[in-house]
Every structure is written in C-alpha cells, then in structure tokens.
Amino acid sequence: MTAHSSTHTSAIEVVALTKRYGDGKPAVDNINLRIASGSYCCLLGPSGCGKSTTLRMIAGHESVTSGDVLLENRNITSLPAAERGTAMMFQSFALFPHLSALDNVAFSLKMKGVAKTERHEKAQHLLERVAMGHLLQRKPAELSGGQQQRVALARALITQPRALLLDEPLSALDPFLRIQMRAELRRWQKELGLTFIHVTHSQEEAMALADTMVVMNHGVIEQIGSPHDIYNRPVNEFVARFMGGHNVINTPTGKVGVRTDHIQVVGAGEQVPTGHTAKLATVTDVEYQGTYVLLGLQDPASVHSASSTAEASVMLSENQFSARPFAVGDVVQLAWSPEAAHALMP
Known part of the structure; x- marks a missing residue:
C-alpha cells in the first residue's frame, strides 16, 4: 500500500478499518485512508474488491468489525447513519415513485418535523440549483435518468452533509449521459465545496472526476494518488493492468x-x-x-x-x-x- 498524506484538513479518515462476514477472508482488510476536506475522492477497483463495503461503513449502512471512521476528527463509527453528517446517493437513486420531485427532496425534512412551507422552500432552492426547478411536480417515472439523478442529488444535499457518498451513481445511465453527468457532478462538487467520495469500477470515470484515486483489490488498498500519478506510475502489476494503457x-x-x-x-x-x-x-x-x-x-x-x-x-x-x-x-x-x-x- 502506498502511504497518503495531505496538508489539508481530513474530512474523512478511516483507521485500521476491517469488515468480516463470518469466518471468511475480510471483505475490507485493515485499511487506512485520509480524504482531504473539499476534495473529490474515487474508490476504484474490480467487483468484490471492498470499495462499496468501505463506503457503506463510512455511511453507517454497514457495521464495522474493527477500526474507526472519523468525520472531521469526530469518531462516528458507532453513530447511526442519520447522525453522522454524511449523505448517501445510491446507484438506483431510490426515489419514492408516488412522490413528486419536490416531495422526494423534502422528505427527510418532513421526517424531522419541518413545516411544509419551509421544507418545500428549501427543496425548491436545491432543485433550482441542479436545473430541476421547472419539473418540481413531476414524479420519478416522468423524468429521464439524468433528471432522476439530479433529484437524488438534491435530496442528499438537503440534509446539509459534510461529505456526500456516491455508490456507482452513473452506472444506470447510458454512455452519452454518463459523460454529461460526470461533468455536472464535478461542477457541483466544486461549487458546493463538499467532500465527495465516489465508488466506481470505471477507470475513465475515476480519472475524469477525482482529485484522489484509491485503487482497491481483495479488500486492501493497492495505491493512492492523483489520476496522473496512478496512470503514469502504477506501483505494481495489478494497478498497471487494472488501469489499462500499460x-x-x-x-x-x-x-x-x-x-x-x-x-x-x-x-x-x-x-x-x-x-x-x-x-x-x-x-x-x-x-x-x-x-x-x-x-x-x-x-x-x-x-x-x-x-x-x-x-x-x-x-x-x-x-x-x-x-x-x-x-x-x-x-x-x-x-x-x-x-x-x-x-x-x-
């Protein structure tokens, strides 16, 4: 594993993080990672490498066998997902089919008891920010894949998270839209100044989006670095072959x-x-x-x-x-x- 250090504040830090299912080999095996505040980090690797399990442990959707997860130096390992200060954007978007775009985005505020006028005002502001202000009343089935993704992003942002976690958010889109939406994700991340942690199996997607790439295999981190460094100087045979072009x-x-x-x-x-x-x-x-x-x-x-x-x-x-x-x-x-x-x- 290549050590990673940063002069920037760490938004997310995982320390000796491990996940076991039963007595088998760990799905995630004692990994250490610091992700700089306000950066775009991509966890990359083949199916079964542990990248999604790592993301779910950070999010609180997967229990930790051992190790710690810190958000801005606060240990959140044992906290429920809703109290961590993170938000998750799922591969399937997971929108409620019977609710409008506006009510989908406002739903978490409704669960917290926020008044209808206030939650709708906040939801409308976010939908306008992601160019969906003109489709507030449409239901998910009446929206394209890219429009559904914008709604899912607005819904994740309404909780004002410190870090946004994205689990293969572009994989459900067609190739042309995927390229368009990754450019928008990058723009939104820069405008919001949030830390994005994005899981993908696409080398091209990771190189286009990331400030920092984390290449994983068999539950461990093989290499951490900028897209330029990893593409030009893979540390071992696995990274060279996985990244391609070598x-x-x-x-x-x-x-x-x-x-x-x-x-x-x-x-x-x-x-x-x-x-x-x-x-x-x-x-x-x-x-x-x-x-x-x-x-x-x-x-x-x-x-x-x-x-x-x-x-x-x-x-x-x-x-x-x-x-x-x-x-x-x-x-x-x-x-x-x-x-x-x-x-x-x-």
Whole structure:
C-alpha cells in the first residue's frame, strides 16, 4: 500500500478499518485512508474488491468489525447513519415513485418535523440549483435518468452533509449521459465545496472526476494518488493492468510497466533506436480505433497456443500505422526508451 498524506484538513479518515462476514477472508482488510476536506475522492477497483463495503461503513449502512471512521476528527463509527453528517446517493437513486420531485427532496425534512412551507422552500432552492426547478411536480417515472439523478442529488444535499457518498451513481445511465453527468457532478462538487467520495469500477470515470484515486483489490488498498500519478506510475502489476494503457513486461532486471503509447514497433530486421530496449513479438490483432490503431502482440513462442491471448498492446497513431502498416502474423520488435519504463513491485 502506498502511504497518503495531505496538508489539508481530513474530512474523512478511516483507521485500521476491517469488515468480516463470518469466518471468511475480510471483505475490507485493515485499511487506512485520509480524504482531504473539499476534495473529490474515487474508490476504484474490480467487483468484490471492498470499495462499496468501505463506503457503506463510512455511511453507517454497514457495521464495522474493527477500526474507526472519523468525520472531521469526530469518531462516528458507532453513530447511526442519520447522525453522522454524511449523505448517501445510491446507484438506483431510490426515489419514492408516488412522490413528486419536490416531495422526494423534502422528505427527510418532513421526517424531522419541518413545516411544509419551509421544507418545500428549501427543496425548491436545491432543485433550482441542479436545473430541476421547472419539473418540481413531476414524479420519478416522468423524468429521464439524468433528471432522476439530479433529484437524488438534491435530496442528499438537503440534509446539509459534510461529505456526500456516491455508490456507482452513473452506472444506470447510458454512455452519452454518463459523460454529461460526470461533468455536472464535478461542477457541483466544486461549487458546493463538499467532500465527495465516489465508488466506481470505471477507470475513465475515476480519472475524469477525482482529485484522489484509491485503487482497491481483495479488500486492501493497492495505491493512492492523483489520476496522473496512478496512470503514469502504477506501483505494481495489478494497478498497471487494472488501469489499462500499460504493458507489463518481464526484463532481465525485473518486471516493468510501459505505456502502450510509449512503445515503438519496428520490423523484425530493422534497426532499433539507439539506447532502446527491444523484445520480439508477433502481431495477433489489429484494431482500428479512429484516431489510432491498437496492435495486440504476443511472444512468438506462444502464438500457436490455444489458450494464449494478447500479452501486450501498442497504440499507433493513424498516421504512423498508415506509413508503416502491420498485419496479423507479422513478427516485430517492441522498442522503448529507459525513461518510458518504470519498475513494478511484485
């Protein structure tokens, strides 16, 4: 695990946080994490890595086996969800189908005994803030997915939380709307100045949104850092492969990661650039992606294995590929400079 420190105030801190179900391996295994106040943090990883369980423990929707959850230096580990100062925005939005957008947003204030006029005034203000002021009386079934998400966001914000927790909030949306809504989430987070903790399995989504990314696997944190740092310098093979855009290559001095766009492809009998490391490979796939061509490559010795798949990939610009096209079956040399490779921990 990579240590994370910040000069900013920590909005959320988890200390030795663990969750066990029965006698099996922990779903979350003794993790430590500080999330700076006013930042956008994404918990990222494959299904079953512990990211949603971590979020639910922070929210108070999941009991803690051991460890602590702190909000602005206040221990909230044993507090019920409603008393923590956090709010949760669920993947399904979880709107009441029989209530209007206005009453959905105002519902928690109604439960607290706030007068109708006051709670509706506050709910209307938030709906206007998320560009839903003109649809106050519509019920969820009469709203699009993006509009439902705006209502869900306003409903979460009406409790004036110190941190907003988002559990895969974009996964129910179509790809075009997902891109639009992540831009809006980022804008709202900056305008509100709130701490957002967002669970996702999408590397692209996390990189677009996060100030801090937390990559998890098997209940532990593999790496913490900015999107730029994690993409360019994954600490180990898991992070490199999970984030994509990297090749994990065994060399005589150990395992290294090299970005797919930092590798040159040279014909088998051609001269490799001076100072570059070279490795033979066979082209197994050629995919045209518009602005670039993606080559799948494999060790020539295993190219006829029935179970083998592409071991490496290289991204060539459309112009590069047009000037020097390669075809499936070609034996080539992969070449990279020392600066393009960085060592990976086991």
